[in-house]
Amino acid sequence: MFPVCADPSLLSGLDWFSCYLTTPKHLAFFESFGLVMLLIAVVAPVALAIGFAAAVASRSASPLLSLPGRGYIALARGVPDIVFFLFVPIALDQGFEYLRYLMICPDQPDGVWQGNNFLVCSAAKLPLSTAAPIWHSVYGFGLAVISFGLVFGAFAGNVLAGSFKAVPIAQIQTGASFGMTQSQIFRRILVPQMWVFALPGLSNLWQILIKATPLLFLLGLQDIVYWARELGSSKTSIYAYPHPDWRLYYFGFLLIFYLGLTAISEVAYKRIMARLSRGQATLAGSGKTGLRGGV
Amino acid sequence: MKSLLIAGLLTALSINIATADTVRMGTEGAYPPYNFINDKKEVDGFERHLGDELCKRANLTCVWVVNEWDSIIPNLLAGNYDTIIAGMSITDERDKVIDFTQAYYPPAPSFYVALDGANADLKSGVIAAQTGTIQAGHVAATGATLVEFATPDETIAAVRNGEADAVLADSDYLAPIIKESGGKLVQVGEVYLGDGIGLGVRETDTALKEKMNKAITSMKQDGSLNKLLVKWFGADVKTY
Amino acid sequence: MPVRARRGCGVVFNGMNACFDTIQAYGLRAIGIGERLLPKTDITLCEQMVLIGSGLIWNVYFGVLAIGFGFWFAIGLSLGRQSRFAALRLVSSGFVFLFRGSPLFIQCFFAYEAFVLLPKIGITIDLGLVVIDASTGWFTKAWAGALFVLFCNTAAYSSEIFSGALQSVPNGQIEAARASGMTRFQIFRRVMFPNMLRLAWPAYMNEAIFLFHSTTLVFFSGFPAWRQEGDALYYASYFAEKTFNPFVPYPIVAGYFILLTLVIIAVFTITGGYLNRSLPQERRVKPRFRLLMWR
DSSP: OOGGGGOGGGOOHHHHHHHHTTSHHHHHHHHHHHHHHHHHHHHHHHHHHHHHHHHHHHHOSSHHHHHHHHHHHHHHHHSOHHHHHHHHHHHHHHHHHHHHHHHHOTTOTTOSEETTEEOOOTTTOSSOTTSOHHHHHHHHHHHHHHHHHHHHHHHHHHHHHHHHHHSOHHHHHHHHHTTOOHHHHIIIIIHHHHHHHHHHHHHHHHHHHHHHGGGGGGGTOOOHHHHHHHHHSOBOTTSSSOBOOOHHHHHHHHHHHHHHHHHHHHHHHHHHHHHHHTTOSSTTTTTOOOSOOOO | OHHHHHHHHHHHHHHHHHHSOEEEEEEOSEETTTEEEOTTSSEESHHHHHHHHHHHHTTOEEEEEEOOGGGHHHHHHTTSOSEEOSSOBOOHHHHTTSEEEEEEEOOOEEEEEEETTOOOOTTTSEEEEETTSHHHHHHHHSSSEEEEESSHHHHHHHHHTTSSSEEEEEHHHHHHHHHHTTTSEEEEEEEEOSSOEEEEEOTTOHHHHHHHHHHHHHHHHTTHHHHHHHHHHOTTSOOO | OHHHHHHHHHHHHHHHHHHHHHHHHHTTGGGTOSOSSOOOSSOOHHHHHHHHHHHHHHHHHHHHHHHHHHHHHHHHHHHHHTOSOHHHHHHHHHHHHHHHHSOHHHHHHHHHHHHHHHHHHHHHHOSSOHHHHHHHHHTTSHHHHHHHHHHHHHHHHHHHHHHHHHHTSOHHHHHHHHHTTOOHHHHIIIIIHHHHHHHHHHHHHHHHHHHHHHGGGGGGTTOOEETTBOOHHHHHHHHHHHHSOTTTHHHHHHHHHHHHHHHHHHHHHHHHHHHTTTSOGGGSOOOOOOOOOOO
8 A cells, every 4th residue: 555565574563553454455354344334225125125015915815915925024033044144145046047047048958957066057157257256246245135135024024014013093994984995095094104113123123134244254245254354363474464363353343343333323213213203192202201210 | 351361360369269268266265375365355375376377278267266165165066166276185075076186286294283282182182173174074083072163273273272282284284383383383293184185176067177187287297386386385395 | 556655665664764873873963972973975864854953952052041041130230220320320231232232243253262362361360270260261162152142142132121121110000019118129029020021021032032043153153163063053054065955954954943933932922921910811911023122
């Protein structure tokens, strides 16, 4: 980075550190924090959309819709997310490649499963092996987004299904007595009202999502955990900046990052809640400060 | 006439492009001096230089891909890269699932390394090894207590902090660590495992295997492989 | 045709016989009883089922003990957060923030790294403390170290639930207890505690489910597996690595965890009924499957 850093073996003290902390490897580490934030920012709306669809489906009168909806929501509650992350991305990857195989080269001589291998013709591969490395990263990131979206979509479905139920039945009855159709009640009464009830659950979900991001490295992405481990491990003099085992410091840094993110989210949540509760017929909205009291 | 010439040139060019296939080279990037990620964020080490030379001789365009050791074979099988060049010893167990080229690194001993003066018992003590390595398999089969870590670096840390009595790993990985430990770590035993190190390829990829085999042979014949070995592993290394 | 059917039966019967042998060899492998070497080649479905099931012993061990001990610590923390002493309030809330604000994955990693440093410090401080050295060494083993992390983690999350429940205890009941001359301790023991439990129970069940799921992280981050003794996910990833097929072992883990979740729901529903026994039917707090925690 700086011209001083040309020969790290001559450096010492503060110079050494400022050069060490600005190696391309460290810059990649810092960038990976952006990757994590990007993932959260992209996954949140995706999961919300999937969850909304699942919650609506689970309320459907037709078992054809409600059963898959409920099953999907229940499944994520029964299975640890880490188990999902270990095989959903592989399943997605193979699924996509299989679809492309059907479209591009369905007459492949040996089929796609050849012994242990799952191989499609090179034209159907995702991304193409000739593609620039950036596309491989984008594809990996995309798989991660879908995997996280599926897991957290089920969680969000759970929250939203609960908040649909929390909307007072009297409001729906009033809507019906005005002669509204089912879909009108859904659009004009149910959906606008449920968000306030869903917000506490969704804010929890947001916090869970933040804390699930270290699992990204399981999906093969070079995220903050990957770089913290790689940079922190002890380095012999084959590296330009040899040092003993520093993983403790690197992971300490991650700890602080997550604590900060949590604190910021908490403050933001309180503000949003205060705004949304204004004028609502709940305790918080009527200006009372809650049920505090007791001994 | 002129256009014919251009067409001819174009054909020659396109043939050239067709033969220079892109091959994705999968490595771990955490096993110096075989392979590691240097401070410039590039894959570096013996295998990087060997791989680039092999690709040049086989007329292939090579791209480097870093993958966790745990899933390095499944990702080869899934076609996420085309070769494994990650200090992987040739063993019967692995040979059932993937194919290996001829060895580019002769069979070398694995070292047991312990703290100086610790008097480690290799037969019944606690031995650290990286998960999924031939060394882990070997320790599990002896009477010793195997303790597994995800990365090679953690196995060394375990010996340093007294978690494990000794670590079993490739001698060339351990040699620089012993040298730079200032006498704290010593070699306390050795054992020969595997049939050397080769490139892993899918069993269906015979063409790539042949190309790589030919390139390795040519590097063995003109002595350039030996030069690389000495450069990365020191003068004591076994050569061809 | 009948011949064929009989042969089919024979195969099944032999398969079951072999499976009984496998259960004998590997049923308790996760706690070091049985065959020492894990299956390496020609891995059968039975071997995967049995070994992954044996790994579940660890998940149950971690889950039951962490919740069992963490319950009492959580109550202490919730009381500490409402204490008259500012120092106690600060320490308790700080603890809860630390463990709720960071990913368990990082906590495990961090704790292991910190625990391995313990004996070193012990040795430099005093040579006479041999017993304490030995006991600090335990914390680098998953059975004690990871249990400690999970214990702290669940205590922090549960304390958040209990605090909320404590604040929702009806004021009238406490006033009535005060009027009838109960001491502060009696009020807590007889009025606030039972009410708190009753109100917190549904949310506490969710926390229990999440904690059981989180136990799969132990051998995935930080804590190494000794003698190839690990939890369900450890064996699943072992098989995924040996068979190169993730589509068998991971769904097996998922299946086991769905069963485990059903057991937890049953246990909590039964105890919840007991907690609500004194209330009329319509005022009981029903277990609702809702996401109320972060992790």
